[in-house]
Amino acid sequence: MINEVIHIAIIDDHTLFRQGLVHLLSESGEIQVIFDASDGADMIKKIASHTPLPQVILMDITMPVMDGHASTLWLRKHYPDIKILALSMSDKETSIMEMLRSGAMGYLLKESKVSEVITAIKTINNQGFYINEYVSGKILNTLQKNDIIEEKGKKLSANELRFLELCSSELTYKEIADRMNVSPHTIDNYRESLFEKFQVRSRTGLVVYAIKNSLIKI
Template identity: 60%
Template sequence: MQTDKVNIAIVDDHTLFRQGLAHLLTESNEINVLFDADNGADMIKKLPAYPLPDVILMDITMPVMNGYETTKWLKANHPGVNVLALSMFEEDTPIIGMLKSGAGGYMLKQSKAADLVNAIKGIASQSFYINELVSGKLLRNIQNNQPLKNAPIGLNPNELKFLELCCSDLTYKQIADMMNLSPHTIDNYREALFQKFEVKSRTGLVISALKNELIKI
């Protein structure tokens, strides 16, 4: 039976959150917190003094060096280190940005400690963590840099434009205004594309489109 603890580091600019999270995770007896850092630059400075973590819990918005930059640096310099993004809100844009930067999944900061422990163990063993917004199939394709199979073809120009605008931080209402279409029509586009790509969220839709090179951002 596997009894080894998962070695992790926590990178977040809120000291109390870092320390509280480290305490909670250590109490699980399944996680070993090697160190914590208040931004990416601080993490890079501390990294050589410790064994490489199996997983780094990465905040997204930080001063000096944010989660996107830090994750890209890690994947370039230590590709074997897995990154689990920590997010305050379930928003599409930062999640897409972190996944594109190389993170293998994300968790909300308000998640239960037991759920976070399971996510850490999952990403340590499989290099990705599945949740309700990002399916395992999509994350495996991101990790392996492979296109999706059976990609839907024959999208019309409006559907392609809709996909492009989905990569922005525009709301669906703003997308409708930009395309001079009704919100109802945009809703129809969204639902139709969800079915074509077999996804259930805007995040999944955008990742599918990116991996099939239907859009570029």
């Protein structure tokens, strides 16, 4: 039985990397690169003129004009049947999670072997997703962090949350005490309790932590 050739596109602003990957994947006999583009804007220009459409798109993240996040969101809206595999130099959990949330079905580092890239393309095309052990570990770590943050948020009292909100203002601690109708000593207790819970040492640290983890809105 002859394996079906998978049509793909490669979107990456590094010309040498992109052209090298086109050559290596084409040599496999299982992958046909029907076009490549330097960024999302270039992709939009080219995709409309290609028949058949790519089944899978390999997407870099950091690109000029239109990056991988914006390109992935655009594809999910206009070509929802095309599957997207993020291919990036970044191993940060935030990069991985942001691309997956944008609509990518898998994530690989550019240092991956060509054989794994081919496996990922075939798996995404057939099963709809590809998550290797490295990426699954990053996802699990992120989920565990979110659980810890959520648990910390649940343990805050209404007064502590109110104190956090007022900390993001220009009010002094004494003015915060007056606003909350409590003593300055009580405000000191709120502050020290939150310092310990969030492992920070300053008012600025409190506010930054609270904003980053959606405990308060400004």
